[in-house]
Amino acid sequence: MTEINEDYPMSELEKWIEVHGARLFLYARQQTQTHADAQDVYQEALIQVIKRCKKEKLRFVPPIRDFFVSIKCRAIDLYRQQKRRQAREDKSAETEKVIQGGDWFVSKIEKDEVSQHLIEALSELPEEQKEVVLLKIWGEQTFQAIGEITRVSANTAASRYRYALTQLKSLVNLQAI
Amino acid sequence: MKTPIQEDSEFESLLREKLKPSTPPWESNREVLEEFFLKEDHELKRERRKHFLKHTWIGGLGMAAVLLLAFSFYFGNESVTEPETQGVTASVSPVQFGPKSQKIARTRPQPMEYEAIGSRNQLMEVKDKGWRRIDDDKVVREFKYEYLDTVDMINREDGSVIRVQVPREEIVNFSYHVI
Numbered sequence: 001m002t003e004i005n006e007d008y009p010m011s012e013l014e015k016w017i018e019v020h021g022a023r024l025f026l027y028a029r030q031q032t033q034t035h036a037d038a039q040d041v042y043q044e045a046l047i048q049v050i051k052r053c054k055k056e057k058l059r060f061v062p063p064i065r066d067f068f069v070s071i072k073c074r075a076i077d078l079y080r081q082q083k084r085r086q087a088r089e090d091k092s093a094e095t096e097k098v099i100q101g102g103d104w105f106v107s108k109i110e111k112d113e114v115s116q117h118l119i120e121a122l123s124e125l126p127e128e129q130k131e132v133v134l135l136k137i138w139g140e141q142t143f144q145a146i147g148e149i150t151r152v153s154a155n156t157a158a159s160r161y162r163y164a165l166t167q168l169k170s171l172v173n174l175q176a177i
Numbered sequence: 178m179k180t181p182i183q184e185d186s187e188f189e190s191l192l193r194e195k196l197k198p199s200t201p202p203w204e205s206n207r208e209v210l211e212e213f214f215l216k217e218d219h220e221l222k223r224e225r226r227k228h229f230l231k232h233t234w235i236g237g238l239g240m241a242a243v244l245l246l247a248f249s250f251y252f253g254n255e256s257v258t259e260p261e262t263q264g265v266t267a268s269v270s271p272v273q274f275g276p277k278s279q280k281i282a283r284t285r286p287q288p289m290e291y292e293a294i295g296s297r298n299q300l301m302e303v304k305d306k307g308w309r310r311i312d313d314d315k316v317v318r319e320f321k322y323e324y325l326d327t328v329d330m331i332n333r334e335d336g337s338v339i340r341v342q343v344p345r346e347e348i349v350n351f352s353y354h355v356i
Contacts, residue, residue, distance in 0.1 A: 017206050025205075026198035043205040050209065056318055056351060106197040115195045122196075137192050165185055168192075 017046075023138045024067050029104050030134050031075035033082075041078055045070035068139060068149045114172075121171035129164035136161055236347050237298035240326045245293060248330065248341055291330040291339065299325045301344075309350070317350040 028042040029035065049062060049070050105119065122130060131150055135141045143161070147154040306319040324345045331338045 013210060014206075017201075017209070021206060022198040022200045025201035028201075029199075039202055039205050042201050043208050046205075046209045104196075104199065106199050112195070114191075118192060118195055137189055138196075138198050165188060169184070169188055 041074045045074045065145045117172045132160045133164045241296045296328045317352045322347040
């Protein structure tokens, strides 16, 4: 746990964001349709949790799991809002299909073939499996915590992860790697 | 020959190595930090104050009842000693409430002669005792409220008034929940 002193020095919080910001943003990106939505969700979720810290004069930044939960809640809210708006506008055209995963990870000038394969394989996974993989590999969460974030049991989270890994490995030609 | 666990572990490492999550936009982090450091949240302050007042009121009523019991016990015994319970010391002092109050010094009043005419619970100090872990993963913030509870009592026969004052401490734990 990161300790912050009474005056909440900005440097401590900045450091914390530097360490955890990317993994939280990745999760926000997976939970939303667009990069802009992810940015909104990430920002609102962090503000929501940090407001809580402020209110209760926390000396510690809460566990990262709380931020994942907050991101999920905000993403669900946003999805509902967008759904309502879409129904009001009565849009007949389908939303443009975006290739998932394209902007989730650091883009290199020359993305190697393996990275491309991995991103494509990841985007093929069902959403619930993708969520567990992101939380496990890049979020570094336990199955217990993943279960709490995604509102399933730890066993379900673990089995989703196993399925996802098997599927990923079969999608990516391991021999070629 | 690799075991499935070894294979999984290697594959996880490969994913971590090849795919680095992109960092959140700088503006988002700036907004978060600004929100945290610059903007005052008056609504939250009001909420905290309301919570505090609620606790004071409930604690005050309970303490007044305890004081009355302690007081009747104190005057019911022949050998009077300073009442002392769990480190809390009560002080009883006559109050100048008219010429007849001098009688207190000469005669000890009998039980049931006094009745309460007023009470007050005064908050003296609030101490922040910091964080405490009460379960494996439950952390609470502990606050110690120090009160001075006062009860004024009158003897209807001779009009004398005494004041009982008891310091009191109350520990309140604020638990943390994610919204």
